[in-house]
Amino acid sequence: xxxxxxxxxxxxxxxxxxxxxxxxxxxxxxxxxxxxxxxxxxxxxxxxxxxxxxxxxxxxxxxxxxxxxxxxxxxxxxxxxxxxxxxxxxxxxxxxxxxxxxxxxxxxxxxxxxxxxxxxxxxxxxxxxxxxxxxxxxxxxxxxxxxxxxxxxxxxxxxxxxxxxxxxxxxxxxxxxxxxxxxxxxxxxxxxxxxxxxxxxxxxxxxxxxxxxxxxxxxxxxxxxxxxxxxxxxxxxxxxxxxxxxxxxxxxxxxxxxxxxxxxxxxxxxxxxxxxxxxxxxxxxxxxxxxxxxxxxxxxxxxxxxxxxxxxxxxxxxxxxxxxxxxxxxxxxxxxxxxx
Numbered sequence: 252x253x254x255x256x257x258x259x260x261x262x263x264x265x266x267x268x269x270x271x272x273x274x275x276x277x278x279x280x281x282x283x284x285x286x287x288x289x290x291x292x293x294x295x296x297x298x299x300x301x302x303x304x305x306x307x308x309x310x311x312x313x314x315x316x317x318x319x320x321x322x323x324x325x326x327x328x329x330x331x332x333x334x335x336x337x338x339x340x341x342x343x344x345x346x347x348x349x350x351x352x353x354x355x356x357x358x359x360x361x362x363x364x365x366x367x368x369x370x371x372x373x374x375x376x377x378x379x380x381x382x383x384x385x386x387x388x389x390x391x392x393x394x395x396x397x398x399x400x401x402x403x404x405x406x407x408x409x410x411x412x413x414x415x416x417x418x419x420x421x422x423x424x425x426x427x428x429x430x431x432x433x434x435x436x437x438x439x440x441x442x443x444x445x446x447x448x449x450x451x452x453x454x455x456x457x458x459x460x461x462x463x464x465x466x467x468x469x470x471x472x473x474x475x476x477x478x479x480x481x482x483x484x485x486x487x488x489x490x491x492x493x494x495x496x497x498x499x500x501x502x503x504x505x506x507x508x509x510x511x512x513x514x515x516x517x518x519x520x521x522x523x524x525x526x527x528x529x530x531x532x533x534x535x536x537x538x539x540x541x542x543x544x545x546x547x548x549x550x551x552x553x554x555x556x557x558x559x560x561x562x563x564x565x566x567x568x569x570x571x572x573x574x575x576x577x578x579x580x581x582x583x584x585x586x587x588x589x590x591x
Contacts, residue, residue, distance in 0.1 A: 271448040272440065274512050278455055279437035282508045284427055286324075286331045291420035293317075293324035297387075298413040305406035311399060315492075318391060321416075322384060322494055326501035330462030330509065333455050334433035334444075335426040343379040344419055348488050349472060350385065356393065359386045359408070366408050374411040387412045392491040452513070453581045456571070459509045460583060463568045466502055469495070470561055473548045484545035495544035500537050503530070510571070519578050526575065529567040536560045 300317040303309035325345055328336070336342055347355055358380045366373060374382060390396055390405050398405045427433040436444045437451050445451040471477065473487035473495075487495045507530050517523050537560065540547060547553040576583045 269448060271452060271516065272438075274516055275448045275451045275455075276438045278452075278509065278512050279434055282512065283331050283333060283437070283455075284424075284434055286328045286505065286508075287336070287420075287424050287427055290324045290328045291417075291424045293321040294413065294416040294420045297321045298410070298417045301406075301409045301413040305402055305410060307402075315391060318384075318387065319492070319494060319497075322388075322489060322492070322498060323501045325384060326498040327505040329465070329502050330459045330506040332462075333458050334436070335423045337458065340379065341419060341423065343383075345383045345416065347380045347383060347385045348469075349486050350380075351486065353485075354380050355385050355389050356395075359389050363404060363408055366411065371411055371414060374408070374415055381408075382412060382415050384412075384416070388489060388491050449581055452579070453583060455509060456513070456576070456581060457583050459506050460568060460572050462502060462506055463564065463571065466499055466506075467561060467564045467568065469499060470544070470557065470564065473544060474554075474557055474561070475548070476561070482548040484548050487543075487545040487548065490543075490545040493543040493545070496537060496540050499544075500534065503534055503537065506530075507534075513575070513579075517575070517578055522570070522574055522578055526567070526570050529563065529570055533560065533563050533567055536563060 296317050300309060300314050304311065304314040329342075332342060358378055362374075362377060362381050380386065387409060390398060390409055396405070425432075431442075436442045437455075440447050440451070445454065469488045473483050473485075473490075475481045475483055484490065489495050489498055510526060510530065514523050514526070536556070540556070540560075542550075542553075547557060572583060
């Protein structure tokens with residue numbers, strides 16, 4: 252009888268498996284990889300749309316809409332950039348921010364003077380400043396660019412950037428899916444990257460917390476928090492397309508998707524409630540901003556709202572970096588933005 256009980260217990264424990272391994276698997280299969288795949292799909296759509304507009308088969312508003320969708324997919328992915336996308340300078344090829352010296356405009360115009368759409372290698376070997384969505388946004392939205400009147404000048408670069416982004420995202424997704432790739436490393440332990448699920452979860456949380464800190468920078472920099480309180484509206488992310496706030500919301504959603512899986516491991520009900528409320532507070536305040544961020548930072552009457560939002564982002568980051576890490580007993584380590 253005793254042996255039967257022991258056997259049943261072993262079977263039950265095996266069925267339950269390691270709960271932290273289960274959370275790591277859920278994050279990998281249900282959150283991280285799908286976000287990378289959605290990003291890749293958005294880049295494929297951007298390439299198709301760029302070609303269609305340049306062939307005069309699509310309206311400019313449709314191209315802008317597809318670009319916004321690509322921006323959103325990228326913003327949502329940033330808190331989930333575990334593995335290949337965070338390595339090899341790949342993320343800089345997608346977005347160049349902050350652009351403190353207007354390098355995007357200057358380098359894009361210089362490249363336009365010589366770019367030949369028959370030579371994709373010219374763009375693939377160029378500076379990251381001109382390879383990504385920030386340069387695409389410049390061509391599509393900058394007031395000084397008369398794109399509709401000069402497709403011959405701008406279309407080769409638009410299609411070249413979209414093609415570069417599509418190839419880059421395809422490479423990253425392949426690095427996730429291939430045998431021994433990122434998906435396997437987050438679901439089968441030990442492996443060459445992680446000894447156990449705790450290390451994997453620590454890596455995921457480190458990226459997610461760094462992304463929340465980056466949200467503070469993307470809000471605080473145009474507010475002038477690093478410039479003695481002098482607003483810097485042209486340092487807002489996506490200021491040309493007036494999509495800074497929408498991007499912040501999408502990144503917050505990506506970060507919250509990690510938290511929604513992690514929260515099942517937290518035994519402190521009050522901490523769970525506090526973090527849930529912190530996400531809701533930030534989300535509600537972002538959604539309630541009445542104007543594009545670059546306009547609000549120049550409006551003194553908007554400063555209390557922005558300062559309150561910044562404080563709430565700071566509180567959310569501290570709750571996760573300090574209280575959550577302690578509760579889970581997971582070593583978060585340094586923040587990748589430390590020293591900036």
